[in-house]
Amino acid sequence: MKDLQQYTGVIDSELTKIGLPNSPVRLYDPLRYFLQIGGKRIRPILTLLSAELFGASSEKALPQALCIEVFHNFTLIHDDIMDQSPLRRNQQTVHEKWNRDVAILSGDVLMIKAYQLLGDIEAKLLPPVFDLFNNTAIEVCEGQQMDMDFEERSDVSIDEYIEMIRLKTSVLLGCALEIGAIVAEASDKNRKEIYTFGQHIGIAFQIQDDILDLYADPDQFGKQVGGDVIANKKTILHLTAIKHATKEQLEVMKQLQNAQDLVFKVDRTRRLFNQLEVRSICEARMQEHYGIAMASLAKINIDESKKEALIGLAAFLMNREV
Amino acid sequence: MKDLQQYTGVIDSELTKIGLPNSPVRLYDPLRYFLQIGGKRIRPILTLLSAELFGASSEKALPQALCIEVFHNFTLIHDDIMDQSPLRRNQQTVHEKWNRDVAILSGDVLMIKAYQLLGDIEAKLLPPVFDLFNNTAIEVCEGQQMDMDFEERSDVSIDEYIEMIRLKTSVLLGCALEIGAIVAEASDKNRKEIYTFGQHIGIAFQIQDDILDLYADPDQFGKQVGGDVIANKKTILHLTAIKHATKEQLEVMKQLQNAQDLVFKVDRTRRLFNQLEVRSICEARMQEHYGIAMASLAKINIDESKKEALIGLAAFLMNREV
Known part of the structure; x- marks a missing residue:
C-alpha cells in the first residue's frame, strides 16, 4: 500500500483543480475555502483503492473519487447550518464565515459539481454509477433527517440508531468503494x-x-x-x-x-x-x-x-x- | 396543440407518482405538500412539446419533463429561504410551514430526485442530457447568487441584469426544450x-x-x-x-x-x-x-x-x- 498520506496529497491537490470559476465570488470563494480545510479524504481514497483492487489504475477513477469527496463536503456545509456548528476542524464553517444563504447556495452548487465530476467517465459506465450515486445521496439525506428527528425523540431504539448511522455515513463508504469497482468493471x-x-x-x-x-x-x-x-x-x-x-x-x-x-x-x-x-x-x-x-x-x-x-x-x- | 391545461394536468398527476417514500416524514411530507401547490408547469410542458416537435412521443420525454419541474421546485424551496418569502402562490412556503432546516434538507433531496428522474432514459442519451442539465443547474445557482449580490449593489448595469435573469430563469427553459430534443434525437x-x-x-x-x-x-x-x-x-x-x-x-x-x-x-x-x-x-x-x-x-x-x-x-x- 502506498502511504495513506500520499493518496491524501493527491486528493488535496486534485481538489484545487476541479474548475471552480472565480465569479460569482460569494458562490465560489466559500467552496475553495471549505475544500481546503482538508481532512483525511478517506472516502475518495476508498474509491481509488477499490479501482486498484479490481485491476484498474487509480487515475481512471479519480474524477469519481473527487465526486465522492465533493459530495461529502456539500453534506458537511449544509449539516453545519442545521447543527449550528461554528467550527469544523478548528476553522469557521461557511455559514459562520459568510452567512446562512451563502452556505445554502454554495452547498447546492457543490452538489451539482459532484455530479459533473461523476459524469467524467466512459459513457457505458455512467448509468450504473449514476444509479448508485443517486440512491446513496438520497439515503444520506434520509440519515441526516433521522438524526435530527432523534434529537426530539426519547424512544430511539439501538436498531434505529444503527440504521441512522448506516444511512447518514456508512452507505457513502460503500458507494465510494462500489464506484471504484464499477470503474474497474468488476x-x-x-x-x-x-x-x-x-x-x-x-x-x-x-x-x-x-x-x-x-x-x-x-x-x-x-x-x-x-x-x-x-x-x-x-x-x-x-x-x-x-x-x-x-x-x-x-x-x-x-x-x-x-x-x-x-x-x-x-x-x-x-x-x-x-x-x-x-x-x-x-x-x-x-x-x-x-x-x-x-x-x-x-x-x-x-x-x-x-x-x-x-x-x-x-x-x-x-x-x-x- | 392540445389544450395547455391538458398538459398541466398530466404533469400534476405524474408528479404525484414520482415515488417519494413516506419516511422520514419530515423529509418527504414537505415535498408532497410543495409539489401540489401547483403552477402552470410551463417548463416540463416545454420538454414534452419539444420532444413532439422533433417526432418523439411526449411520453418518452416524461421522466425528463418531471426532472425539470422537480429541479425547478427545489430551487423555489431554497430561494424562498434566502428571500425569506412566507408565501408562494398564497400558500405557506416550506421553511414557514415547517422550518428552515426542513426546507434545506428536503430541498436537497428533491434535487437528487430530479437527477433520478433524469436518469430514467436510454443509456446512450444519458451523457448528453446529463451534461446539459449539470451545466444548466450550475448556471441557475450562479443566477441566484447574482440576484442576491445585486441587492447590495448600486451600480448594476442593464446588461448585467439581463445576464442575471438569463442564468437565474431563462437557461432552464432552454434546457427543458433541448432535453426534449435530445430525447427525440434531434x-x-x-x-x-x-x-x-x-x-x-x-x-x-x-x-x-x-x-x-x-x-x-x-x-x-x-x-x-x-x-x-x-x-x-x-x-x-x-x-x-x-x-x-x-x-x-x-x-x-x-x-x-x-x-x-x-x-x-x-x-x-x-x-x-x-x-x-x-x-x-x-x-x-x-x-x-x-x-x-x-x-x-x-x-x-x-x-x-x-x-x-x-x-x-x-x-x-x-x-x-x-
Whole structure:
C-alpha cells in the first residue's frame, strides 16, 4: 500500500483543480475555502483503492473519487447550518464565515459539481454509477433527517440508531468503494461485496467513534473526552445504557443531563455505564459489523495481497494494528 | 396543440407518482405538500412539446419533463429561504410551514430526485442530457447568487441584469426544450436552435414581468400593481430609469424609496418613468429577445404546422394573441 498520506496529497491537490470559476465570488470563494480545510479524504481514497483492487489504475477513477469527496463536503456545509456548528476542524464553517444563504447556495452548487465530476467517465459506465450515486445521496439525506428527528425523540431504539448511522455515513463508504469497482468493471458479485465491506466498516467506525468519546486515552484523543456526554447526545452508549438501566439508574441519568459540574457528569456517567457493561455491549456490536465487513472482503476472489491496502485502511480507521 | 391545461394536468398527476417514500416524514411530507401547490408547469410542458416537435412521443420525454419541474421546485424551496418569502402562490412556503432546516434538507433531496428522474432514459442519451442539465443547474445557482449580490449593489448595469435573469430563469427553459430534443434525437443544430428559442423567450418573459408590474391593467393583473416599486426592487424598469435620469430625477427616485404614501410612490414613479420613456425602452429590449427566439424557431427545418404548439405557448407566456 502506498502511504495513506500520499493518496491524501493527491486528493488535496486534485481538489484545487476541479474548475471552480472565480465569479460569482460569494458562490465560489466559500467552496475553495471549505475544500481546503482538508481532512483525511478517506472516502475518495476508498474509491481509488477499490479501482486498484479490481485491476484498474487509480487515475481512471479519480474524477469519481473527487465526486465522492465533493459530495461529502456539500453534506458537511449544509449539516453545519442545521447543527449550528461554528467550527469544523478548528476553522469557521461557511455559514459562520459568510452567512446562512451563502452556505445554502454554495452547498447546492457543490452538489451539482459532484455530479459533473461523476459524469467524467466512459459513457457505458455512467448509468450504473449514476444509479448508485443517486440512491446513496438520497439515503444520506434520509440519515441526516433521522438524526435530527432523534434529537426530539426519547424512544430511539439501538436498531434505529444503527440504521441512522448506516444511512447518514456508512452507505457513502460503500458507494465510494462500489464506484471504484464499477470503474474497474468488476463483476456484479464483487461490486456487492465491496459495497457491503464499506457499509459495515462505516457502521463499525461510527460505533467506535461513540465509544472513544467516553473511553479514549485523553492523551491520545484529539478532542475533549466525554464531549458527547456533556452535550447529552444520544449515542449508542447512551441508548444501550437506557435499554439496560433500572428505574433508579434511569433517574440518575436524567439528573446527570443537567449536572453543572462537567467533570463529575462525565465520571459519574462513565461509572454508571461501566456498571451496565455498556462498553462491552457496544464493542460486541462493533465487532459484529467489523466481522461482516471483513467476511465480505474475504469473499472477493482476488489475490489476498491485493487486498492489503484496503485491510490496512480499515485497520487505520479502527485504530487497530494489522 | 392540445389544450395547455391538458398538459398541466398530466404533469400534476405524474408528479404525484414520482415515488417519494413516506419516511422520514419530515423529509418527504414537505415535498408532497410543495409539489401540489401547483403552477402552470410551463417548463416540463416545454420538454414534452419539444420532444413532439422533433417526432418523439411526449411520453418518452416524461421522466425528463418531471426532472425539470422537480429541479425547478427545489430551487423555489431554497430561494424562498434566502428571500425569506412566507408565501408562494398564497400558500405557506416550506421553511414557514415547517422550518428552515426542513426546507434545506428536503430541498436537497428533491434535487437528487430530479437527477433520478433524469436518469430514467436510454443509456446512450444519458451523457448528453446529463451534461446539459449539470451545466444548466450550475448556471441557475450562479443566477441566484447574482440576484442576491445585486441587492447590495448600486451600480448594476442593464446588461448585467439581463445576464442575471438569463442564468437565474431563462437557461432552464432552454434546457427543458433541448432535453426534449435530445430525447427525440434531434440534430445538434436543431438542439442549439430550440435551446436559443427557450432562452430568449425566457428573457423576454422576465422583462415583460417587470414591465407588467407597473403597467398592467389592475383589473386583469393577479397581484398588486407596483409591487416591485413598493419593494424598491431593482427591476429593468428601475435600472433603465437610473441610466437615463438627470441628477434631479435621480434625487426624486432616491426620495421616493422612502415614501410612506404607497399610492403616491407608485404613481409618482410611473410618471417619472413615463417622462424617461422607460416602458418603450424596455419593450424594445423585450422585442429584441422575442425576435431572436422566433428567429431560432424559424431556422428549425420542420413543417411549420408542427411548431404551432410551441408558438402558441410562447404567445401565451407573452400574453399575446397569436
